[in-house]
Ligand SMILES: NC(=O)C1=CN([C@@H]2O[C@H](COP(=O)(O)OP(=O)(O)OC[C@H]3O[C@@H](n4cnc5c(N)ncnc54)[C@H](OP(=O)(O)O)[C@@H]3O)[C@@H](O)[C@H]2O)C=CC1
């Protein structure tokens with residue numbers, strides 16, 4: 001039911017998953033357990049979210065086989081040095097209770113930290129794939145210049161670039177640069193972290209086709225070809241966000257939503273060129 005996207009390394013990823021930013025650790029096992037019951041088979045977490053162990057617990061308790069759930073995590077901002085990448089990756093595997101991870105990302109480029117060196121971090125990620133403990137290596141919040149640099153210095157393009165993208169910030173520059181290198185785009189904050197849900201244009205389309213605003217926005221992402229993993233703590237919203245494959249937006253509706261773009265003014269998260277929090 002959920003379409004798969006084939007990455008540039010030949011692996012596949014479900015185009016719809018479940019996000020876990022701001023899911024508190026004490027509620028994560030139950031929340032992710034509910035998402036798995038609803039049907040999600042792709043979970044996005046991060047070392048920085050502090051909930052990897054509980055994601056692992058939910059998957060273990062679900063009874064699903066390892067290969068039925070696609071798992072992503074991200075290296076913490078304080079773990080960019082290669083030795084720290086290797087050590088923290090081991091910790092991530094242990095917390096998630098797996099011996100191989102599907103996708104591991106450099107969470108932020110942090111171009112003003114570590115003497116601007118995210119290339120050695122990227123080399124360690126590529127090495128994890130060569131070791132056979134990681135299926136796909138990717139990046140997150142990488143701007144076009146950051147992509148050019150790691151590809152230029154290593155010859156290896158990331159499998160994905162996970163970037164902020166939603167109707168108020170299409171992030172066309174980073175999307176275009178990613179696509180030029182056959183890098184799949186994952187759109188984080190697909191609902192603009194809630195900001196786009198009350199938009200009048202989205203509401204008008206939703207009313208016209210008898211769908212929820214969240215479904216209209218998520219369907220827009222799917223038709224653009226991006227990979228998404230909306231987060232919700234509520235079962236009914238998880239179900240709503242999951243039911244987006246039995247209808248389609250017209251070209252005109254897609255264009256109306258495209259026109260909501262506010263450029264960088266529409267960001268709901270930090271600017272990757274200046275974000276430096278560890
Ligand atoms: N790489 C990076 O730097 C980043 C990655 N991410 C990843 O992307 C995922 C998704 O982005 P996220 O920041 O969570 O934001 P989302 O765009 O997924 O929005 C989440 C918010 O929308 C609400 N919501 C969800 N579904 C509905 C619905 N159907 N109707 C009404 N409200 C709804 C949620 O509330 P409630 O929970 O109460 O339902 C929550 O407040 C994250 O969870 C994380 O995995 C996110 C940020 C940065």
Ligand SMILES: O=C(O)C(=O)[C@@H](O)[C@H](O)C(=O)CO
Pocket residue numbers: 021046107269270
């Ligand atoms: O959710 C994430 O993955 C993030 O990196 C962001 O939330 C980020 O840490 C942030 O928004 C800080 O204000």
